[in-house]
Amino acid sequence: MKLNMVEAINLALKQEMKKDGNVIVLGEDVGVDGGVFRVTEGLLKLYGEKRVLDTPLAESGIIGTSIGMAAYGLKPVAEVQFSGFMYPGFDQLISHASRIRNRSRGMFSCPMVVRAPYSGGIRALEHHSESMEAIYVHTPGLKVVIPSRPYDAKGLLISSIRDPDPVIFLEPKRVYRAIKEEVPEEEYTLPLGKCNVVKEGNEITVVSYGAMMKLVLEAVEKLENVSAEVIDVRTLSPLDDETIINSVKKTGRCVIVHEAPRSCGFAAEIIARINEKALLSLEAPVKRITGYDTVIPLAKLENEYLPSVKRIMHGIEEVLSF
Amino acid sequence: MKKVLEQFGVEYLQILKEDGSIDEHLMPKLTSKQIKEMYKAMVLARIFDNKLLALQRQGSVGTIAQSTGQEASAVGSAFALEKNDFIFPSFRESGALLYRGLPMDNIIRVFGWDERGAKAENVNAFTMSIPVATHLLHAVGYGMACNIKNDKKVIMAYFGDGATSEGDFHEAMNFAGVFNAPVVFICQNNQFAISMPREKQTKAKSLAQKAIAYGFRGIQVDGNDVFAVYSAAKDAADNARKGRGPTLIECYTYRIADHTTSDDASKYRTEKELNEWKKKDPIDRLRKYMEKKKLWNKKDEGKLVKELQDSVNKAAEKAMAIEKPDIEDIFKYMYKEMTNELKEELNDLKESLKYEA
Known part of the structure; x- marks a missing residue:
């Protein structure tokens, strides 16, 4: 059946809750309202108030109580309404x-998922468009997953729920409904810690994730004469650098695209790995096409700020003609 | 129109007075054996505290937080729990942890720079939390899980007066109220958050009354009176077990030692105040009661102290004899399975260490 990302995530939640009585969904407006983006629509009716908890408006409370539930042996899937509101709960993530698992030498663990709509492009208010994935990647002990399409979202979320460690699952809301594709009805998993080679090629490697993947694929399609290998990172932590390194060794050129701020952004990490493991294969400096080290502007300037199809095309051409 | 919506009162409870006499009407049901057990646990906490301090002074463990003076609060509260109940300690709860069965050498190892000490199966206690108040949410989440699973456990969470200023304290209290979590909040009001007196944490007259705003019961008890602490904790635990939700108990006590061994409390409080509180010592008070009731004599005391000192010394020897952990341990517990990145980093470290050697 054809589903968009909201529907695919909703289906994954329904199926995992059915399969495992320990899976609990909690967050602001996730019950009666079905979530502000309708991702948790229908869960309350199916699984009742004990397993679908409308919580008080408190992000530290949501994440902190999820940790307690996970320590008990439940598998909480917490929703933070927008990733820009995660920070009051960030202390709970980084401190606990x-x-x-480490503090208790494996006696306790924290198998939980924190889902949050993330990144820009929907003409939202301030704090609703941020891309701060790097702070989670930089936090030892977390896993960070960012799907780019409905099929991936379902398989990756199921894997995240079944994972024995805490997973930050960032959902690019710009593509919540922008892509509709065939998603199998039955449950399936996609491995965490594995990049996805979306398109094979041998002239240049283009690495991206989240909402930017759609633009990258459009850019590559328009550059008909370029044989680009496109890699969707999917799991930022742990990072499967092997797939990226092997590709760069083959193509000798690389462009990385993300909408998060540039300095210490995820592209910087990929460049460091290429530097460590494939430097001598490079034919040109690796280019990053990213957001800037500013606050993401409101909608009147958002299109100028965010990487565009044309900016990506230009970046690829620049690296190819070096 | 103007009317009174609700009116509130805040209770204070004291049963055992400083001279060892009790208020018979308020005395909870306790057998002589149980009272002796309480006493033993309190004396153990004190002797253990002194041993930790000695170990710190000789450089065998790092910074420690002593609990001397707060033994009645720790033991009286933990005594109200059943084996399967679960506690969430702060960093100053050796008394409660030891009573719950955490081996002494585990605590010594944690303060002695060895994470392995934190692992102790079947104690039904969460790992000690160093950040202030953040663990209260874990306790509430654990309690919510018990409700979800119809598991009749009681969860007890320990924290200090300073913690009541933290946002997570308020979020925890609020969630506990909203979800009717079976949690007993034990606030060890020992009058100081490092140097900051209680009056500078809140304008409220008591910490107990903070529960009122969250829709559940709060009570202040004489925290140096083990019977009052036990009585309030037992009521709270019974209520929680029966599905009547959370309670906040403010144990009004005093931190006799410095905040930690890195602190010098003489900078911010007087000798006179300290001596006044020493007169209220929880252990002396209970011993006076037991002596009056002919439950205890000098011979018993001598025997108990020797026995406990021996066991504490043995535990310290055991803790000190343990080999250094493996280098892998740094990486091994970050995830259930070590990631490729961590494997590479571990190899890196091993190579570096080879070079450095």
């Missing part, structure tokens, strides 16, 4: 969720 990510460390409990």
Whole structure:
């Protein structure tokens, strides 16, 4: 059946809750309202108030109580309404969720998922368009997953729920409904810690994730004469650098696209790995096409700020003609 | 129109007075054996505290937080729990942890720079939390899980007066109220958050009354009176087990030692105040009661102290004899399975260490 990302995530939640009585969904407006983006629509009716918890408006509370539930042995899937509101709960992530296994030498663990709509492009208010994935990647003990399309979202979320460690699952809301594709009805998993080679090629490697993947694929399609290998990172932590390194060794050129701010952004990490493991294969400096080290502007300037299809095409051409 | 919506009162409870006499009407049901057990647990906490301090002074463990003076609050509260109940300690709860069965050498190892000490099966206690108040949400989440699973456990969470200023304290109290979580909040009001007196944490007259705003019961008890602490904790635990939700108990006590061994409390409080509180010592008070009731004599005391000192010394020897952990341990517990990145980093470290050697 053809589903968009909201429907695919909703289906994954329904199926995992059915399969495992320990899966609990909690967050602001996730029950009666079905979530502000309708991702949790229908769950309350199916699984009742004990397993679908409309919580008080408190992000630290949502994440902190999820840690307690996970320590008990449940598998909480917490929703933070927008990733820009995660920070009051960030203390719980960096001080506890990510460390409990280590602190207790494996006696306790924290198998939980924190889902949050993330990144820009929907003409939203301030704080609703941020891309701060790097802070989670930089936090030892967390896993970070960002799907780019409905099929991936379902398989990756199921894997995240079944994962024994805390997973930050960032959902690019710009493509929540922008892509509709065939998604199998039955449950399936996609491995965490594995990049996806979306398109094979041998002239240049283009690495991206999240909402930018759609633009990258459009850019590559328009550059008919270029044989580009396109890699969707999918799991930022742990990072499967092997797939990226092997591709760069083959193509000798690389462009990385993300909408997050540039300095210490995820592209910087990929460049460091290429530097460590494939430097001598490079024919040109690796280019990053990213957001800037500013606050993401409101909608009147958002299109100028965010990487565009043309900016990506230009970047690819620049690296190819070096 | 103007009318009174609700009116509130805040209770205070004291049963055992400083001279060892009790208020018979308020005395909870306790056998002589149980009272002796309480006493033993309190004396153990004190002797253990002194041993930790000695180990710190000789450089065998790092910074420690002593609990001397707060033994009645720790033991009286933990005594109200059943084996399967679960506690969430702060960093100053050796008394409660030891009573719950955490081996002494585990605690010594944690303060002695060895994470392995935190692992102790079957104690039904969460790993000690160093950040202030953040673990209260874990306790509430654990309690919510018990409700979801119809598991009749009681969850007890320990924290200090300073913690009541943290946002997570308020979020925890609020969630506990909204979800009717079976949690007993034990606030060890020992009058100081490092140097900051209680009056500078809140304008409220008591910490107990903070529960009222969250829709559940709060009570202040004489925290140096083990019977009052036990009585309030037992009521709270019974209520929680019966599905009547959370309670906040403010144990009004005093931190006799410095905040930690890195602190010098003489900078911010007087000798006179300290001596006044020493007169209220929870252990002396209970011993006076037991002596009055002919439950205890000097011979018993001598025997108990020797026995406990021996066991504490043995535990310290055991803790000190343990080999250094493996280098792999740094990486091994970040995830259930070590990631490729961590494997590479571990190899990196091993190579570096080879070079450095």
